[in-house]
Amino acid sequence: MDNLYQPIETQVLDIITETPTIKTLVLKPPHPIPFRSGQFMQLTLFGIGEAPFTPSSSPHELDTMEITILKAGHLTEVVHDLKPGDRVGLRGPFGKGYPMKKFEGKEILVVGGGVGLAPLRALLYALFHDLNKYPKISIKYGARNPSELSFRQQYEEWQKLKNVDFECTVDRGHAQWEGKVGLVTELLENTGIDLTNAYAVSCGPEIMLKFVTLKLLSVGFKPEQIYLSMNRKMSCGMGLCGRCNIGPYYLCKDGPDMNYAKIQVYPDVFG
Ligand SMILES: Cc1cc2nc3c(=O)[nH]c(=O)nc-3n(C[C@H](O)[C@H](O)[C@H](O)COP(=O)(O)OP(=O)(O)OC[C@H]3O[C@@H](n4cnc5c(N)ncnc54)[C@H](O)[C@@H]3O)c2cc1C
Structure with missing residues (x-):
């Protein structure tokens, strides 16, 4: 640049x-x-x-x-x-981008909410590019209603990839909706992920990130295994203006994808 x-x-x-x-x-x-x-x-x-x-x-x-x-x-x-x-x-x-080297050899749980699946799609493409490096990629996605599910035409093709599974849910269904109804956190109960060898990555509204984090911790993920996309208000994008900090971290420069272990002690993590 x-x-x-x-x-x-x-x-x-x-x-x-x-x-x-x-x-x-x-x-x-x-x-x-x-x-x-x-x-x-x-x-x-x-x-x-x-x-x-x-x-x-x-x-x-x-x-x-x-x-x-x-x-x-x-x-x-x-x-x-x-x-x-x-x-x-x-x-x-x-920003830094995801620690792809660290993810190699690990099972990756990708949890998106609403438009949060969009930034995660770049990560999915990166994971799919080197599919053999990841023993399992599990995608869980939640949207408000069926018409708000993004990239719907791609789910089938993702599910067909080796070691990839995709599951989605909506807050509210309708008469023709045959899929799951409920919050995305409900998809995190029994993921079949090997917790001793996994990372979870999530992007979505702050309130969703909070409850996804609590659920991941409750099913046994450690804070070090959780990456959150902190898509706060940002201005300069270069760590100069100080609009987007959490504690000592500038989300634009040190994130926006932050390891939860680093930020969990700050009271304003979830807004
Ligand atoms: C690193 C990063 C990556 C992002 N990636 C995407 C993306 O891929 N796709 C996408 O749709 N959005 C993304 N966002 C959010 C996007 O930047 C905001 O939605 C946008 O700035 C809103 O601008 P606006 O002028 O339309 O809204 P405004 O008129 O400024 O605000 C409208 C409403 O949106 C809220 N808002 C404004 N900025 C943000 C924000 N950063 N996060 C949450 N709420 C906000 C305001 O509080 C207000 O309620 C990202 C944000 C960050 C920081």
């Missing part, structure tokens, strides 16, 4: 509507922007502002970059009105 402050002008190639509130931007940067899964970008809407988003595409496929965005407020509403051919800016990548 030459200049951390200079957005790279990037074309919106395509827009995929994932759910009524979530869209994926398929972006075509002028040159590949290498990133590690878990690292994030600052997306600039010229004249409007910028906000942090983690790519949802594979770190091994850099011709395009996908970013999956929930309509949450001022900037993301404008994002949802973008059209193919529009131009946006990208700065980054920022």
Whole structure:
């Protein structure tokens, strides 16, 4: 990255509507922007502002970059009105990314909530890229209702991969919904994961992260085995402005994916 402050002008190639509130931007940067899964970008809407988003595409496929965005407020509403051919800016990548070396040889439990599956999809692609390195990859995903399940067309293909299992649940079903109903924490009761050789990784709303963490601890995970995506409000992305710290850690620089053992002592971990 030459200049951390200079957005790279990037074309919106395509827009995929994932759910009524979530869209994926398929972006075509002028040159590949290498990133590690878990690292994030600052997306600039010229004249409007910028906000942090983690790519949802594979770190091994850099011709395009996908970013999956929930309509949450001022900037993301404008994002949802973008059209193919529009131009946006990208700065980054920022943050550390997941400790992929540490994950090698381990069973990986991936727990997503809502749009939280988007950042985790980059991790999934990275894990799938070296499938033989992981004895088991177990994906648990929860959304508010069936229409809010992101990437639905991919679940079958994920389930077919060697040593990968996928399970989802919704808070509220409907007459045609034949899947599970309940919170994602209910999928963590009997995962069949070997707790002596596993890491759990979770991304989702803060309240979900809290209860996922409590459940993981109650089924026997140790704090050191849990990584949480702390997607707090961030501004500079470089550890300069001090907007996103937990204790001595700047989430933009030391995270955003934090080992729970490092942050568990701070009272504001879950907001
Ligand atoms: C490292 C990182 C990675 C992220 N990755 C993604 C992603 O892949 N996809 C995605 O949809 N979102 C992601 N987010 C959240 C995204 O940055 C916010 O949703 C966005 O900044 C909201 O901007 P806005 O102007 O539309 O909302 P605003 O008008 O600023 O706020 C609207 C509402 O959203 C809340 N909000 C604002 N920022 C955040 C935040 N960072 N986290 C939680 N709530 C927030 C506000 O409190 C308010 O209630 C990520 C955040 C971080 C820090």
